[in-house]
Amino acid sequence: MNWQERWTGWRNRILSDPGFQHWAARLWMTRPVARMRARRIFDLVAGFAYSQVLDACIRSRLLDRLAEGPMTSRAVAAATDLPEAGAERLLRAAAALRLTERLDDGRWTLGSDGAALRGNGGIADMVAHHHLLYADLADPLALLRRGGGGGALARYWHYAEDVGQGDGDQVAPYSALMAASQPLIAKQVIDAYRFSRHRRMLDVGGGQGAFLCAVAAAAPALELALFDLPAVGVRARQACDSAGCGDRVTIHGGSFLADPLPQGYDLITLVRVLHDHDDDPAMFLLRSIHAALPPAGRLLLAEPMARTRGAEPAGDAYFGLYLLAMGSGRPRSFEEIAGMAKAVGFRRIRRIRTAMPLTTSILLAER
Ligand SMILES: C[S@@+](CC[C@H](N)C(=O)[O-])C[C@H]1O[C@@H](n2cnc3c(N)ncnc32)[C@H](O)[C@@H]1O
Numbered sequence: 001m002n003w004q005e006r007w008t009g010w011r012n013r014i015l016s017d018p019g020f021q022h023w024a025a026r027l028w029m030t031r032p033v034a035r036m037r038a039r040r041i042f043d044l045v046a047g048f049a050y051s052q053v054l055d056a057c058i059r060s061r062l063l064d065r066l067a068e069g070p071m072t073s074r075a076v077a078a079a080t081d082l083p084e085a086g087a088e089r090l091l092r093a094a095a096a097l098r099l100t101e102r103l104d105d106g107r108w109t110l111g112s113d114g115a116a117l118r119g120n121g122g123i124a125d126m127v128a129h130h131h132l133l134y135a136d137l138a139d140p141l142a143l144l145r146r147g148g149g150g151g152a153l154a155r156y157w158h159y160a161e162d163v164g165q166g167d168g169d170q171v172a173p174y175s176a177l178m179a180a181s182q183p184l185i186a187k188q189v190i191d192a193y194r195f196s197r198h199r200r201m202l203d204v205g206g207g208q209g210a211f212l213c214a215v216a217a218a219a220p221a222l223e224l225a226l227f228d229l230p231a232v233g234v235r236a237r238q239a240c241d242s243a244g245c246g247d248r249v250t251i252h253g254g255s256f257l258a259d260p261l262p263q264g265y266d267l268i269t270l271v272r273v274l275h276d277h278d279d280d281p282a283m284f285l286l287r288s289i290h291a292a293l294p295p296a297g298r299l300l301l302a303e304p305m306a307r308t309r310g311a312e313p314a315g316d317a318y319f320g321l322y323l324l325a326m327g328s329g330r331p332r333s334f335e336e337i338a339g340m341a342k343a344v345g346f347r348r349i350r351r352i353r354t355a356m357p358l359t360t361s362i363l364l365a366e367r
Pocket residue numbers: 160175178179182185204205206207208210211227228229232254255256257258270271272273276
């Protein structure tokens with residue numbers, strides 16, 4: 001038995017001993033840690049109920065309504081089509097989670113986390129589509145045993161794997177969700193990297209062009225292009241035109257798993273794409289990007305990464321199960337992606353720090 005096995009065995013025997021737990025909770029010195037641990041475990045046990053409180057707040061548009069001004073429980077009941085007792089129950093549950101807050105006069109307003117959540121465009125859209133993941137996770141062991149996919153979330157995005165790769169109606173919901181949640185990512189990337197040092201940029205798997213339009217505003221001289229499946233490309237053209245950056249954007253329709261990528265771009269970006277793919281297609285994609293770049297051209301890859309310090313649950317717990325339910329891909333750590341990039345020939349691979357690694361980590365590499 002090595003030292004690590006001995007240490008974890010000893011630690012775990014102590015921590016699971018009811019006598020030790022009782023003692024630690026009573027002693028003033030260990031009490032704060034004991035309480036913190038108990039709270040963490042309770043949150044783990046009850047987290048699915050918290051998520052459903054959030055779901056009810058989003059679907060009833062409770063937070064949007066409270067953002068317009070304080071309301072009584074009765075007014076909330078009328079606005080959300082709930083009985084007054086149901087509205088009061090939801091408001092209290094949401095207050096316990098800091099989504100709502102009761103004023104001294106008894107009316108309700110937004111809580112501090114409710115306000116922060118509303119300020120982040122896209123979170124509400126993510127929550128609204130979580131019923132798909134929730135259904136797929138009803139029996140997590142069944143999902144793990146069948147190796148992923150086959151459920152509601154897989155059907156939602158599976159156009160990319162279908163013959164013909166989707167028509168406008170099939171790609172619309174997923175593409176719209178990606179566009180709505182893109183500002184969370186784009187801000188982090190644009191703050192962390194100077195795009196104006198490049199001449200021509202290609203965003204691979206760029207969806208409806210939300211990231212590209214954000215970069216367009218930050219780097220006015222940059223020529224821009226997007227590569228995505230043809231049906232998504234059509235939506236990107238419309239979205240970029242309506243956002244006012246259409247004249248700077250070229251759209252290339254195709255599959256990055258079947259077609260070569262267009263050449264002549266000194267920067268290729270890959271935002272929230274690699275983690276959607278299993279290792280073989282992910283390596284194929286990295287190889288195609290390497291082949292498309294000129295010497296010293298750069299790859300900027302941005303996505304939430306596994307085992308990011310302080311954001312561990314977002315990687316292997318949330319995205320680990322999300323991508324399993326989707327039926328393809330896995331969250332990877334920076335080191336894993338760096339290893340893959342190196343294997344296809346990239347050099348000078350480095351991490352660029354972002355303000356919010358929970359949502360966005362960045363890897364930069366050179367051909
Ligand atoms: C998770 S979304 C990310 C979209 C965008 N980069 C963002 O962050 O909002 C993945 C994108 O990859 C595209 N995609 C998936 N498979 C593809 C393929 N084989 N060829 C080209 N694009 C593909 C999807 O259509 C989708 O737009």
